[in-house]
Amino acid sequence: MGTRIAVVGAGTIGGAIAVALKEAGHEVVATRRNVEKASWLKEKGVTVTRDNRKAAGEADVVFLAVKPGKVGAVLGEIADVVEGKLVISVVAGVSLKELKRLASAKFVRAMPNIAILARESFTAYSTDDLDGDEVELVERLLRTFGACVRVEEEHMDAITGLSGSGPAYVTVFLEAMVYGGLRVGLPRDVAKLAALQTLLGTAKLLMETEAHPAEVREWVITPEGTTIDGVFELEEGKIRTAVMKAVDAATKKSRILSKKV
């Protein structure tokens, strides 16, 4: 049987959460400031309102998906109606301790990514005062987004910097791959599909074989062949340190975002 769910803050990620849960058979009410911008949610059968108190009050589980700077005001508004309820926050940087300071709910801190839209999110979550049935319910809900793992809360900012923000990094790389293809004369649609399928296929191969990325790279590099020339250029462009610095910068930003609450 479906669970009654409220998604408070149905913007980009809250909207994706609402639709994934609705399509998994749950009853979903989503709230946001500008309900006129939520027609795609209504088309999917999600009820949309501006009334946070009513939505949260009538729900069994509440997802919180507003920006960090809005958490204090929104939790202040719904604190009495979520008392003792399961509240899953996907807000970057805001700790369980801060959430509990704002309301007496059973909080879960989760970090999905935008691939919820394709049901291929990587979602990490942490929590410290849920019983076994509640953890089972949380995992059942989060698994509708894609893969889900429980981690210690100390890792949540790093998860945010790696996989929460990760789709943005991957699209920068993908766009560069497509442009590379255009530069050497491929038609646009072929270049795009070649780049996307190569990314998908490589990720799938690594998942299925559990091989280390370096091992797969060795399989591709034929001595004196083409790939080593391409890899040489990537290394000269310092792609590894650029990606590591991106994860580091986003993680550090997540650590300071809580100051906005």
Ligand SMILES: NC(=O)C1=CN([C@@H]2O[C@H](COP(=O)(O)OP(=O)(O)OC[C@H]3O[C@@H](n4cnc5c(N)ncnc54)[C@H](O)[C@@H]3O)[C@@H](O)[C@H]2O)C=CC1
């Ligand atoms: N965009 C992403 O890929 C991800 C975002 N997040 C987190 O999700 C949160 C939202 O991010 P986005 O969806 O990107 O931002 P967004 O700006 O698209 O969505 C925020 C939504 O909150 C609504 N809102 C503002 N004040 C409200 C209020 N008082 N009551 C109800 N709704 C209110 C706005 O109308 C808007 O629809 C952030 O805390 C972010 O850290 C987490 C994982 C991934």
Ligand SMILES: O=C(O)[C@@H]1CCC=N1
């Ligand atoms: O950019 C942000 O702050 C959010 C958190 C992770 C992805 N988007």
